[in-house]
Amino acid sequence: MPLSWVEIDLSALRYNFMQVRQHLLRETQILGVVKSDAYGHGMVPVAKELAQSGCRFLGVSKYWEAEKLRNAGLKLPILVLLGIEPEEMHGAIAQNIRPVLFRLDHARSLSHAAMKLQKTAPFHVKVDTGMGRLGVPHETFSSFLGQLKELPGLHMEGILSHFSAADEADKTHSELQVARFREALQLAREYGFNFSYAHIANSAGLLDLPHAQFQLVRPGIMLYGSPPSDEILHPVPLRPVMALKTRVMQVKQVPAGQPIGYGKTFTTPRSMKIATLPVGYDDGYSRLLSNQGAVLIKGQRAPLVGRVSMNLITVDVTHIQNVCEEDESVLLGQQGTDRISAEEMACLCKTISYEIFCSLGRNRNRHFLNASFSE
Template sequence: MIEQTRDPRRSQRSDRLTRVYVHLDRLAHNMRLLEECAGGRPLWPCIKANAYGHGAVLVARHLLGLGYETFGVADVGEAAALVEAGIDATCIVLSPALPEHAEALVAYGCEPVVCTRQMVHALAGAADRLGRSVAVHVKVDTGMGRIGIRPDEAGEFLDACAAHTGVRVRGIMSHFARADEADKDFSHTQLEVFRDVVKNTQAHRIEHRHMANSAAIFDLPGSHFDAARPGIAIYGIAPSAHIANPRVRELKPVLEWKSQVTFLNEMPAGTGVSYGHAYRTARPSLIAALPVGYGDGLSLRLSNNLDVLIGGMRCPQVGRITMDMTLVDVSALRGRVNPGDEAVLIGRQGDSQVSADELAARLGTISYEIVTGINPRVPRVAL
């Protein structure tokens, strides 16, 4: 009999002790909730930036299984990675590309957002060379102040697109600048501008008008048009604290970020902890090391300003967060904490919870940056 030997180099699915867990059932729940709030309009979930840090391929695969077939990505590289992973979906490429990307965009079957005639021309040329056609979405800047054609240019721009047989305008779209604020005055102004564009371009018979992001799905029902492009909310995170629609509270956070205790150190009072001794023990302290640091996306700026859940308790992080390790004061858990114990950076443990919003507030940023900032070296594990 041939003896099966276990190769210790392959004995673990991943030897990284710090992981992101992705609750796919919660993703499905959030999609259903958003669909209800959008009055049953088609949803085109945004899975750009590695699905807001959740893992683009695993999120896309699950969404496809749920019947969603059109996704928002940032660029052709993100679309190509999905195609190469076997994801058979339509990718709307939301950020403007350059003419040199036209062939790749067409070859990967992307639907680029366009706002220059040069790009439309380049896409038409690429489509011609490859013997294919390309669907595009024309972006109108109704007040976001980022990208897009001017509202008064829309008719002429659509005429220019129509002059290319290989180019089909599948959508006309815009994006809100301030839909996540309590005061919706500016959003209503944008909506009015977009409605005018839609009215003035009716003759072009464009399939889809789309404008709504997560905040608008909840709070601006007049913006739902023919499809909506939710991002942050599909991941169970509220776009801001100012969403009026009470259903925002039904969102369930999809991501948990967890590590494990790898080392425990009894330190006498007065001991300097980590680089620069930015923390000094005030009393004899039990300090735990976790294998997570700014190399994983845990910001150095959270040093001495973070709680980690261990043993069901909020334990203070102490000393400077380093590239690969972070220290936590677990003195309150003496005798009840061991190497291997779970440490939660974002997520739940017992009755305690740390949210992406909490980390964002501590850092003076937004939850979007926290979750997208979790680095690729952290494995994403589907639950």
């Protein structure tokens, strides 16, 4: 019996996928972003569920993630968002893995590998329309395309960009990005590139900027049941996919004046009932939740008292009747009628739900519930 475990509800993932689907223009398809172990949710089972639901592409950050999906039997086209290294080009072509290109030397390596294998290598090219991160700057895109056009053995399947602030209520910058993106698409057409997929929209973009859905959208966080931010103008109902659970390890009545945990940051103001739970920052449970967070026991909130340590936390259960050792406790997710959400935890940790999922998802004991695919 593990001390703590993460539950991944794949029926919630399917529900969220349908919410994306219903929000899209009819011709728009979905690239499910499963990078970083599907934001901590487990890349392979999540990808299998998305494939079953009608996803058109899968998106990962790194080449080894794409290889892992192929080794697990996933057949969908895979896009490697951070591009691939020259020594990985052969393998990518052979395994139907598409790189994102934003450097000419990478394009030359891909062309070289394609010629050697006597194949045509599909790729997507990334243009930076205002994120200031990866991508060919939109100002120099024309010259990049000109040089790309000279390289044999390549097929530009798609052109992408990435929104930097689509999750903010003010869409001025996003609209500028869309306008620059349209110019980039027009340029590529003028150079004679015959691409099938233009894509710029993440979850926030597909919700709030429907005219920027083009032929493909790239949702991540929405699929995992969390809204991209609280400024979204057109939110849709979502179901959280991840829960973190544990069991009470010890309960004890302590006297008034008892310091709790490292650093004596909490001292009992009166006699209190304290439950100790076997979860800590080693499990991705942030130390910033010390004296701030709460867990659910018997459907009621038990506030954290004292510091989060490496493997343990302590919570106040004075007000909860009959708490016993081995009682189940929910640190993320629903119990009874109450829920601890990733957004609530993120707010306390001054971060975003994305980071909460990635951190808690490192838990080695992951249970996948309600899968629709067979192994």
